Every structure is written in C-alpha cells, then in structure tokens.
Amino acid sequence: MLSARRLQVRLGDRTVLRDIDLDFGPGWTAIVGPNGAGKSTLLRALAGLQPLEHGEVRLDRAPLADWPAPQRARRLAWLAQQGEAGGDLTVIDVVRLGRLPHLGLFGLARGRDEQAVRQAMQATGCTAWRHRRLAELSGGERQRVLLARALAVQSPVLLLDEPTTHLDPPHQVALVRQMARLARQENRTIVAVLHELSLALAADRLVVMAAGQIHAIGQPGDPLVQRTLVEVFGGAIRIEAVPVSAGATEAAAAAAEVQWVALPRL
Template identity: 55%
Template sequence: MSAPPLRAEGLGLQLGGRRVLDGVSLTLQPGQWVAVVGPNGAGKSTLLSLLAGLRTPDAGRVWLRGRALGTLSARERAQALAWLSQQGEAEGDIAVHDVVRLGRLPRHGLFGAPDASDEAAVQAALAETETLAFARRRLNELSGGERQRVLLARALAVRAPVLLLDEPTTHLDAPHQRAVLRGLAARARQGAAVMAVLHDLTLALAADRVLVMDQGRIVADGAPADPALRAALAQVFEHAFSIEALTVAGQPRWAVVPAL
C-alpha cells in the first residue's frame, strides 16, 4: 500500500510563550480537497506552514509521500508540494508570465532551461486562473485580486501532488472565487491532495472534507454533510450563524446564514 501524500502526527508549536498548535495529527488523501476553518488565532496558517516545512515544529513530525519532511532537499520538497502564502509577495517590475514560470523551477532547476512541457504547464495555469489576458503586464500594474490570481497560477504551475493554499480566495470577486474552487476540485479529481484555509464558510462547506480548528487543535474532521461537523463549526464560532441545507443542480449544498 502506497504512503499517503502528506501525513502529520502530534504537531505542536509554541510561539511567544503561547501554545499555538497542540497535538495536531492528520492525513491528506489523494483525490480529495480539504478546507481548514476556524476562528482567528485557531492555528490554521501555522498548521499549513508546518506542513509545508516553512516552520519547524517543537513536537511531532510530518511525512511527505512516506518520507520525513526534514530529510528532503528543498528541491525535492518543492517538486512534491506547492504552497500559496496568505500574504504572498506580489510586487515589483516583473511580468506575470515570468512569475508563473517560477513555479517550474523545482523541475528544471535554477540553471536548467525550461522546455515545452514547462511552457505548457505555465500556459495551463494562466488559463485556469484567468490571467492569460494580462500575462505580459507587470505585477505593479495589477489590482490586489489580479495579483492573488497570479500567485495562485504560480502554485498551480508546479503541478505538485500536494497543494497547500492559505486563503486562496483573498481579494477575489465571486466569479473568480468560483473559478478557484472549481479548479481545486478539478485538481483533486486528477489525484492531487489539496488543502486550503478558507475564511468564507459557505465556500469551505463545498469541500470534500472540512477540518475545524480551535485553540491550536482539530476539534472536528469530516464531510460537510456530517451533522457533528456542522455542529462543531457553529460552536467554535459561538453560534454567530446557522447552516442551512440547499439543493443545487440536484446536489446537497450548505449555506452559512449570519444570525443577525
């Protein structure tokens, strides 16, 4: 039996005298996209940074495709795992196409020459994020939402089997949020393991699986249709909303309605 794309056991981290992550264990499966939700300060972004190897936990371990994350070279890790930061760098006098092309560096290396397959991956990522129309423009000419889509395109261009995305829909309008979620679902159907931190709970409840975090721990983990998952979600947000069942195109969906 092959190892899961990503697995973590007992992850913990203390920052500034506070335990921001406490005994978190999880396994990401291929073909599944997972939303991570929770109140501010729950540890969501910290968890993703540990899974991506950007921080080192003071407890627990992470395995990427069956290998301890710390034993992989930077290039091996970058080939297997693509990362989108919540506050990614998206400034400067550099063309959009060249930013997205950076996603192919793990494959051909800093001194290697990109080939036709690299360019195909770049073009596909630009098309998927609807950034192809301004691929020759400079980052400093773009709006916040346009820059966010460029950074997402860079992550998608890696074509890694694991995608970790921290707030990928930030600054995006409704049509582009929909495009991002459809893209994540499509990547999962192609066999990738996708994890995304989302603040929009209605969007999160469109995922295959939802992790609910609170005070540095995972307090619920399940499908959106699971009543226990929805009850835990409402509880950690102090019942500030209700979760209503809908039927869209014959499929069950869930909508979050603020309790005003």
C-alpha cells in the same frame, strides 16, 4: 500522502498548536475556524516552514525534513496568505517561477514547462495580461497570478493559505471548481485554509479548529461537523442546505443534491 503526527508549535510563551494528528490523501480539504485558531500556523507547519516544538510531518511516508529541497518543491507547492513576488516582473515571468523546481542543470525551460505555465494562466484567467507588470495589477488580479504560479508547479500536494483573498465571487467559485477538478480528475491532494465558510462547505472534507486544536474532521454534511462548526464560532452562524442548481460547484454536485451554506445568525 501528507501526514502530521503530534504536532505542537509554540510562539514565545504561547502554544498555538497542540497534539495535531492528520492525514491528507487525494481530495481537497478545507481548514476552517475562528481567528487565532492556528489554521495558518498549521498550514505553514505542513509546508515545513514553521519550526515545531515537537512532532513530525511526513510526505509520502518520509520525514518532510529529510527531503532535498528541489524534490520537495516538486512534490509540494505552497501559496502564502500574503503571497508576494517582484512587482517589476511580468505576469508570465511570475508564473514561470513555479517551474523552477523542474528546470534542468542549466535552468533551461522545456516545452512542457511552457505548457504548464500556459495551462496555469488559463485556469486562473490571467492570460490576457501576461505581459503586464505585477505592480500594475489590482489585488484580485495579483492573487490570481500567484495562484497560477502555485498551479504551474503541478505538484501532487498543494497547500493554499487564504487563496480567495481579494477575489470577487465569480473568481472564488472558479477557484473552488479548480480545486475540485484537480482533486478528482488528477488525484491531487489540496489543503486550503478558508475564511469563506460557504466555499469551505463545498470541500470533500472539513477540519474544524479552535484554540490550536482540532475539534472535528469529516464531510461537510456530517451533523457532528456542522454542529462543531457552529459551536467554534460561538453560535453566530447557521448552516443550511440549498438545492444544487445547474451552476453549482462540481464538489457540491458530486457530493449530494444539496449545497451547504453558512449564514450569519442575525
């Protein structure tokens, strides 16, 4: 369980988050809203990477700040919006970095660590180029490697800031399916900031933000959530239901017989 109480963040003379109260249990939550809404700042605050003016983040009911760094790193994994790693490292070595919190006193990897690395690379489709250097990869390929590094942690809580950046549509859909699988089959807590609203509408729950505040929380099919989502984007989008096909996401198929999509209002 990850929770936030009365979070407030100020950057310079501007309050960018105001009185945020949230609880995250097993399942996957998408945080959405227009540019400048405070989505990434909120995610950084939940990860313990953003100083707070006041309020508190708790992990498993204990203040996040009280967790020793190694234990916190095993319980909570983080993918930044512009994730980076050394360009001279090979793909497999970058993914192995995700296992650092689990290594023993002498930093020696065990069989289960290598298994976690292999599973993460398979899940993100980067096994074939595991021996290539990160600097040789395209933007989309690099993003898949950084996703694999976060997945390799195998943490109960996974925070992802714009994880679909640089990914083409098939890999965006694969990521959504992966998040749904982790949430449902492995009982993990997934929180993702997403700009692609149609992908976000496949989540178990939406948090709709604008101007540093939460305007709605609920399931994607909730009429109030949908109405609020349209409002925070100034009426520039419309939300429609399409029938679930054989290739639809597991999240949509589990929720209903329709899949919600966001379209521009031209």
